[in-house]
Amino acid sequence: MPRMALDPSSPVFSGSVALxxxxxxxxxxxxxxxxxxxxxxAKLLARxxxxxxxxxxxxxxxxxxxxxxxxxxxxxxxxxxxxEIGLTADQAExxxxxTLKGCATC
Numbered sequence: 700m701p702r703m704a705l706d707p708s709s710p711v712f713s714g715s716v717a718l719x720x721x722x723x724x725x726x727x728x729x730x731x732x733x734x735x736x737x738x739x740x741a742k743l744l745a746r747x748x749x750x751x752x753x754x755x756x757x758x759x760x761x762x763x764x765x766x767x768x769x770x771x772x773x774x775x776x777x778x779x780x781x782x783e784i785g786l787t788a789d790q791a792e793x794x795x796x797x798t799l800k801g802c803a804t805c
Contacts, residue, residue, distance in 0.1 A: 711735050714800045720793040771797040
């Protein structure tokens with residue numbers, strides 16, 4: 700099956716993600732995540748094995764997306780850093796590097 704491009708017509712993507720500039724340790728990888736793209740924002744959900752469900756990790760706005768084969772890099776303003784930590788939008792830019800699963804949307 701060919702890889703699907705990241706675009707709003709297919710807004711949910713699965714894989715693992717490395718986080719930069721967040722409250723997690725720099726470069727920490729979360730396995731089994733879903734990223735939902737809606738307009739100019741993205742929402743990151745991670746699988747909670749104990750609860751057997753996906754839970755919201757963060758949401759970013761003003762996103763920029765760079766695709767490179769099975770890697771998708773998203774940068775934007777972290778809702779968590781602004782709302783929960785109290786940073787300004789200028790201080791709250793984060794980067795998510797998503798490694799897509801084989802079929803991207805499954």
